[in-house]
Structure formats: structure tokens, C-alpha cells
Amino acid sequence: MPDKLDTSLTPFDRLYPEQQQVLKDALDVAYFRIGEKIIRAGEICSQLFIIIKGGVEEISTDGKETYAHYARDDMFDVRAQLESESRHHYIALEDTLCYLLPREIFVNFYQSNAQFAAYFDTNLARRQDLIEEAQRQQNLAEFILTKIDADNIQPCLMVPRDASLKTVTEKMRAQGFDAALVELNPSPQYGIVTRTDLLHAVMLEQQPSDTAVSHVTTTPVISVNKGDFLFNAMIAMTRHKVKRVQVLDSGQVVGMLDLTQVLSLFSTHSHVLTLRIARADNIAELSLAADSQQRLVETLFNNGIHTLFVMELIATVNEQIIEKAFQLIVPADMHNLCCLMVMGSEGRGEQILKTDQDNALIIQDGVNWPDCPRVMEQLTQTLQQLGYPLCPGNVMVNNPKWVKTQSEWLHTISQCCQQGTEASMMDLAILADSHAVAGNQALLAPLQIHLHQQLAEKELLLSTFTRPALRFSVPLTLFGKIKSGKQGVDIKRGGIFPIVHGVRALALEYAIKDNNTFDRINRLEQHKVLESITASNLSEALKLFIKIRLRQQLNHQAGGQNQPLNISHLSRTERDLLRHSLHVVKKFKEWLGYHYQIRD
Structure with missing residues (x-):
């Protein structure tokens, strides 16, 4: 009996150990010559095929349409195992060797193992969840072994025993x-x-405010040691029913840990970073805090934290960094007279690693600020110093194009809509993702309202607006395989942009105020614009694209943000999920073309 099938691969890793053994015992091997018809449409398919080597083509009964190509480790025809008959022909493209799994055994696995069955569900979300859960379990042990060190120890306030309650309260505040x-x-x-x-x-x-603090002090204080595991600190808090412990180094108190912080460190490792940003008094200190952001992303990603959670957290951290830079660079008397907004992935809250700067400034009407160009140049250079590269498009x-008074911005939006060119529509697309991060954030709201009013239900404008989403081809061959260039x-271009821009257009058409693409998709589903299965598949496809790109960027950082994906x-x-996701994009682009009557 063959014994080389790797049962650690999904979906076979979902099988129970005894089922995996049954699988191995039941497998047979078959050889098919090039051009041989392995399965005929309409025939009862009594076995599942798993390709060892070679290639197989799935075609329609009349031979005029090709549905997919299958290569090493791919399975076919799964649908026929549940429906008994195959709908299409399967032909060997070359000499091909396959494992054969009897249909009754596959069906038994499908019916008795919910996780195994879920993999074959056409819902992309369920399939992706299974894989992420396996990754989280794999990395849990490593995650638990985080140690107590200078990066996560909180400073603590120490007071003498005879200090009054009033004095201690004032110091704490x-x-x-x-x-x-x-x-x-x-x-x-x-x-x-x-x-x-x-x-x-x-x-x-009713104790007097001058009462000595020692009268209300709790003893003893539970201690942990620097260098011990955070997991042990959490155990100590749980065992002694306390929320705080003191940290000792060679018997000396060096700080504290509290339960909320420990839980935060276990789930995000973000607490210390946000404290560093808040406490930075100059650009040098802020730069040190910003530099640790990369480690935070790597920690979260390598420990199986959900991609959407990472995005939300990093978006918040980025916002704090940029806001702090604004506070340090822009004169204090101008903070309430202008608004710094970010656009692009940063504005949508979908940035994970630092990307090019995309920002603009709104100045309150009637404000005279002759020093503005110099200050904005300094802010741009400061953000570059903090790790945000300059924008190639100079946004x-x-x-000066991206620094205007509120009235000037309102006029710009109206002018872009009147022009109706693709260039003016792309400027509006940039503005459509605006998010206020610093200064007087109320200055942005009128711009957003005006933009939605100008574009809502304007079919011709929205058609021009949407056209770029259809410009880049989805990287799939005519046979449904992933198309990879040199x-x-x-x-x-082929996956992320069509979803982001297409959903952005729909959000503007239906006056949806959310910036985040995932939130926009949810709103579009609620408005019955997108069917539930379409909305779910679009979200999961975008999540997968972001996750795969992020992993490559972390592993091959020298290649830059826009490095092509090496499949x-x-x-x-992952290749199977990627191919599925690209087909989701292809169908969405076809739907957009029909919805906006775009003919190229």
C-alpha cells in the first residue's frame, strides 16, 4: 500500500489519527497516459483522485470550455463524490500518476468529521478559518513563552508610609x-x-484626607522576577486573586505588572509601544517607539493573530505615531485651526507595514498661516524619518495641491466632479478614503458629506470612477490556473485593487460613510447591494491577499512593498485558496462591469 501521502497537508490534517490510517490503508495508485479521459461526464465517479505527478484538465461535455487545471497534490472530482455523477470530463494533459481513494471512505470522512467536511464548503471564509485555527494552535506554545523584561515592565509610584491620602491621590493623578x-x-x-x-x-x-496611607495599604505584595515568563505572572495573579504584582530584579523593585497589561501583552504586545508613543517628548524618542512597530507586526503575525485584528491594531498605532509627530512639529496655536488627514490604505485602516505617505491638510477658513509650507515640509521629512516613505505620486x-482651506477643498471636490475625467476621479478616490488623525478633526466632516452628495447615484460619474478597477487583469490563465510571470x-493590482476600488465606488453610490473596505462590504450586504455569499467571499479573498503579501514582506523585506508574489x-x-480568491475577484469585476455598464 502507498504510504507517501502527506497527511499533514490540509484537509487531511483535519482527519482523526485513526481516519488518517484508514486513508493510507485504502489508497491505491493508478497511471494515466497523456490524452486519456480519466473521468467522463455523466459517469458514476467511484473514487477521489489525488495527483502524485502530472497534470489534468477539466473541460465541458462539448469540449469547448475549460474549467480548471490540476497539478501535483490537487484533488478531483470532489463534487462527484457527493453527487455520485461527474458533470465534466477530466483528461490527462501529460502522463499522470494519481492516488485513488474509494468514494465510500471519502463520504464517511465527510459525514463524520465536521472540520474535514468544512474544507470542501464553497464558502471561502470557512476554509480560511480552518487553516488559521491550525496555525494558532501551532504557535501557541511559543507565544506563551514571552518573558518579563524592560519592554513590558511598567514603572511604579513609591510613596512613604506616612504620606497622606490626599498627597498620594494627587501624585497618582x-x-x-x-x-x-x-x-x-x-x-x-x-x-x-x-x-x-x-x-x-x-x-x-469617612477617613480624613490627612490620614496616613499606611492605614489603607494592602500587604503582602505578590512578587515576580524580571526574566520570568509573563505566563507565570498571570498564574500568580489568578492564584492570589490580585490584579497587580511587583517586579523584582535581584531583590530590588524595578516596576509593576497589572492583569490588564499582561492580557494585553499576551494578545498584542502593543501596550508598551503605545505608552512609548504617548510619552515621547521629541522626535528621537518617537522614532525609537516607531522602530519597534515592525517587531510588533512580526510577533502578532507569527503567533497566528487574526489579520483583521492586526490591521486594526496597527492602524491605531500608526494614527498615534502620526498624531504625535503632528503635535511635536506643528505650532500648538495652530493645532485647532487645521486638520491632518491620511488617505490610501492608512485612511482605510488597512495598513499593516508602513507604506508610502498619503496625507493632506485642511486649514480653517480665514486663517493666515504664512509659515505653513515650511512646517508641512518639516512634517513630511519627519514622517519619512519615522519610517513612512515619500509618496511617489507626491500626495x-x-x-501645495494637498494643502487647502476648507472652502478650497469643497470647491476642488465640485470641480473634480464637473471635469469627470479619470484623473479627477482618482483624486476623488484618494479623498474618499480620508481619515482625520490630528488637529481639529471636525474640519473633515463637511468634505466627506459634500463628496458623497456629489457622487451618490451619479451613474455616469461612477462609471468613470469605477473603470480603473477593471483595468488590471486578474492573474488567472484561460484554464483557471494562477498566472505567474517571471x-x-x-x-x-490583480487582486487587492479591484476589490478595494470597486467596493469604494459602491460605497459612494449608496452613501456609505465607512472608510474601511471590510466595513464597506458589510454595509453593502446590509443594503442588499451584495449577496451574503459574495460579501463573505470578497472579505475573505481580500484578507488572504493581505496576509500572503504581509508574510512575503516580512520574509523578504528588501523587495519592498510592491514586490510580486512568488507562489x-x-x-x-494556500495556492488553492489563492486560486479560489482570484476567481472571486474575476466574478466581482464582471459584476461591476455589468452594474456600471462599462464596456471596454
Whole structure:
């Protein structure tokens, strides 16, 4: 019996161990010559074929339409295992060797193992969830072994035992702490007092504000050591029913950990980064914080955290970095008189690694700011220093085109709609993803309202607006396989852009205010513009494209953001999902062309 089938591959890794053994025992091997018809349409298909080597073509009964090509590790005809008869012909494109799995065994696996059956569901979301769950389980052990170190230890406030409740409360508020360590005798013993303890002492127990803090202090303070595992700190908190522990280094207190922070560190490792950004007093400190963002992404991604969660978190971190840079560079008296907005993937909240700058400035009407060009040039250079590359299209605040008063922006939007050219529509597409991150954010709302009013239900304008989504071909061959050039697959143009821009057009047509593509898809489903299965498949396809690109960027950072995708680095399962996702894009583009009556 053959024993070389790799049962660690999806979907066979979903089988129980005893089922995997049944699988191996039941397999047979068959050889087919080039041109041989392996399955005929209308025939009962009594076995599932798994290609060992060679290639197979699936064609219509009249031979005029090719549906797919299958290569090594691919399976066919799965549909016939559940329907008994095959709908199409399957022909060997070359000498081909296959495993044969009896139909009754496959059906038994399908009916008795829900996870195995879910893989064959046509819903892309369910298939992707199975794979992500396996990856999370694989990386859980590594994730748990994060250690307590300088990056995640919180500083702590220490107060003398005779300090008054009023004094301790003032210090905690001034320094942003919600707990303090109280020095006790004999030194160096400590107790702990929390903001809740102080509140209860004064409000419920009616203790005078000059009462010594030692009277409301809790002892002993549970300790953990620097270099220990965060997991052990969480266990200590759970065991002793406390929310905070002190951290010791060679017996000396070096900081604290609280339960909320530990849970945050386990799930995101973002807590320290956001604290560093908030506490940065100059660009040098902000740059150090921004530099650790790459490690945060790698940690999240390598530990199986959901792609959408990573995107949301990194979007928030980016917003904090850019806002802090704005606060440090723009004069304080101008903060409430202008608004910095970001566009592109950053504006949609879909940025993971730092991408090119896409930003603009709105200045309040009537404000005279002669120094604005110099300040905006400094802000652009500062963002570049923080790791945000210059935009090749020059969509940045150091370009006067993207710095206007509110009235000028409103006029620009109207003018672009009147022109109705593809160039003016692309400017509107950029503005459609605007998101305010710093300054007087209320200045952006009138622009967004005006943009939606100008484009909503304007069929001719929206047709011109949508046309770029259909310009780039989906990287699929005529036979339904992934089409890869010498450099690889341009997944950004062929996969991501058609979804993002097509959904953006629909959002404008139906006056949907959300910026994020996934949120827009959900709204379009709620408005009955997209069917539920289409909305789900579009979301999952976009998520997969982003995830695959991110992995390549992390592994091959020298190639840049727009490096073509090398599909040879993908597993069979990922290639299958990618091919499925590209077919989703192809169908969506066809639907867009019909919806907006675009004829090329």
C-alpha cells in the first residue's frame, strides 16, 4: 500500500489519527497516459483522485470550455463524490500518476468529521478559518513563552508610609498611576494602595484626607522576577486573586505588572509601544517607539493573530505615531485651526507595514498661516524619518495641491466632479478614503458629506470612477490556473485593487460613510447591494491577499512593498485558496462591469 501521502497537508490534517490510517490503508495508485479521459461526464465517479505527478484538465461535455487545471497534490472530482455523477470530463494533459481513494471512505470522512467536511464548503471564509485555527494552535506554545523584561515592565509610584491620602491621590493623578507601592518597615518591604482603595477610604469609611496611607495599604505584595515568563505572572495573579504584582530584579523593585497589561501583552504586545508613543517628548524618542512597530507586526503575525485584528491594531498605532509627530512639529496655536488627514490604505485602516505617505491638510477658513509650507515640509521629512516613505505620486502635505482651506477643498471636490475625467476621479478616490488623525478633526466632516452628495447615484460619474478597477487583469490563465510571470504574481493590482476600488465606488453610490473596505462590504450586504455569499467571499479573498503579501514582506523585506508574489513559496493549500480568491475577484469585476455598464 502507498504510504507517501502527506497527511499533514490540509484537509487531511483535519482527519482523526485513526481516519488518517484508514486513508493510507485504502489508497491505491493508478497511471494515466497523456490524452486519456480519466473521468467522463455523466459517469458514476467511484473514487477521489489525488495527483502524485502530472497534470489534468477539466473541460465541458462539448469540449469547448475549460474549467480548471490540476497539478501535483490537487484533488478531483470532489463534487462527484457527493453527487455520485461527474458533470465534466477530466483528461490527462501529460502522463499522470494519481492516488485513488474509494468514494465510500471519502463520504464517511465527510459525514463524520465536521472540520474535514468544512474544507470542501464553497464558502471561502470557512476554509480560511480552518487553516488559521491550525496555525494558532501551532504557535501557541511559543507565544506563551514571552518573558518579563524592560519592554513590558511598567514603572511604579513609591510613596512613604506616612504620606497622606490626599498627597498620594494627587501624585497618582499627576503621574497617571492607578496604584502605588507604600514603603513599610522594616525596609525594603512594601504594601500596595490602589485608586479604588483611596476612594473607598474617603467616601465609604469617612477617613480624613490627612490620614496616613499606611492605614489603607494592602500587604503582602505578590512578587515576580524580571526574566520570568509573563505566563507565570498571570498564574500568580489568578492564584492570589490580585490584579497587580511587583517586579523584582535581584531583590530590588524595578516596576509593576497589572492583569490588564499582561492580557494585553499576551494578545498584542502593543501596550508598551503605545505608552512609548504617548510619552515621547521629541522626535528621537518617537522614532525609537516607531522602530519597534515592525517587531510588533512580526510577533502578532507569527503567533497566528487574526489579520483583521492586526490591521486594526496597527492602524491605531500608526494614527498615534502620526498624531504625535503632528503635535511635536506643528505650532500648538495652530493645532485647532487645521486638520491632518491620511488617505490610501492608512485612511482605510488597512495598513499593516508602513507604506508610502498619503496625507493632506485642511486649514480653517480665514486663517493666515504664512509659515505653513515650511512646517508641512518639516512634517513630511519627519514622517519619512519615522519610517513612512515619500509618496511617489507626491500626495503629501509638502505638495501645495494637498494643502487647502476648507472652502478650497469643497470647491476642488465640485470641480473634480464637473471635469469627470479619470484623473479627477482618482483624486476623488484618494479623498474618499480620508481619515482625520490630528488637529481639529471636525474640519473633515463637511468634505466627506459634500463628496458623497456629489457622487451618490451619479451613474455616469461612477462609471468613470469605477473603470480603473477593471483595468488590471486578474492573474488567472484561460484554464483557471494562477498566472505567474517571471517576477511573480502582482497580487496588489490583480487582486487587492479591484476589490478595494470597486467596493469604494459602491460605497459612494449608496452613501456609505465607512472608510474601511471590510466595513464597506458589510454595509453593502446590509443594503442588499451584495449577496451574503459574495460579501463573505470578497472579505475573505481580500484578507488572504493581505496576509500572503504581509508574510512575503516580512520574509523578504528588501523587495519592498510592491514586490510580486512568488507562489512557489506557498503551500498547496494556500495556492488553492489563492486560486479560489482570484476567481472571486474575476466574478466581482464582471459584476461591476455589468452594474456600471462599462464596456471596454
